Amino acid sequence: MLKTGCQWNCLPPCYGSKSAVHEHFQRWAAAGVFTEMFRWSAADYEELEGFELAWQSMDGSLVQAPVRQAHCRKDEGLGRNPTDRGRSGGKIHLQVDGKGMPFAVVQAGANVHDSRLVTVTVEAAVIAAPAGTQQGPRHLCLDKGYGYERVEREVAGLGYVPHIRKIGEEKRPGSAETHPARRWVVERTFAWLKGFRAIRTRYTCRGANYLALLQFACALILERRIKANSA
Numbered sequence: 001m002l003k004t005g006c007q008w009n010c011l012p013p014c015y016g017s018k019s020a021v022h023e024h025f026q027r028w029a030a031a032g033v034f035t036e037m038f039r040w041s042a043a044d045y046e047e048l049e050g051f052e053l054a055w056q057s058m059d060g061s062l063v064q065a066p067v068r069q070a071h072c073r074k075d076e077g078l079g080r081n082p083t084d085r086g087r088s089g090g091k092i093h094l095q096v097d098g099k100g101m102p103f104a105v106v107q108a109g110a111n112v113h114d115s116r117l118v119t120v121t122v123e124a125a126v127i128a129a130p131a132g133t134q135q136g137p138r139h140l141c142l143d144k145g146y147g148y149e150r151v152e153r154e155v156a157g158l159g160y161v162p163h164i165r166k167i168g169e170e171k172r173p174g175s176a177e178t179h180p181a182r183r184w185v186v187e188r189t190f191a192w193l194k195g196f197r198a199i200r201t202r203y204t205c206r207g208a209n210y211l212a213l214l215q216f217a218c219a220l221i222l223e224r225r226i227k228a229n230s231a
Contacts, residue, residue, distance in 0.1 A: 100192075
């Protein structure tokens, strides 16, 4: 279902009735099973590969959400998408390491500005101490949408060195060796996430269910990287 985005009633009969499968999924989501799954996968990746936390990136990405129930749009992390004629939409906000490996993800309405989701995303990390430690500072790369003084103070208060390109700021001279691009990895991770149709278009009404799918997808990305590197 995560890969194809199919409806519950389209699942093969071998999995049981659609109502039973959906009920178990919602119970697992409410119990935090998918959060723990994400945490376990992150722990496996940290042990076998190691997160590159010196330089991290964060960004948000909009998704369509053709959910018809009016109460869902208000109470379940949905809002009017300003880039889609005001239709219902959601937002994925993601934090990744230097290789683009995800370790924090939240969901919100499409009308919530990215700059309002920095702290909540950092707090959603499934690994220990992603911010600065005694081993040295850790840097957080953000795009122009975060170019506010309050965001710089917020990021610094969270223990990071902020790197935010200001609106209208010219590109700094330098080569890939002296000033390597670092923020682009989060965009690639969004592409990986949206390879799952259930992520690319949000069909779930409940925000907790969509977050569970996001965490499941992030866990799969980590496990696939572990498998690829061990082959």
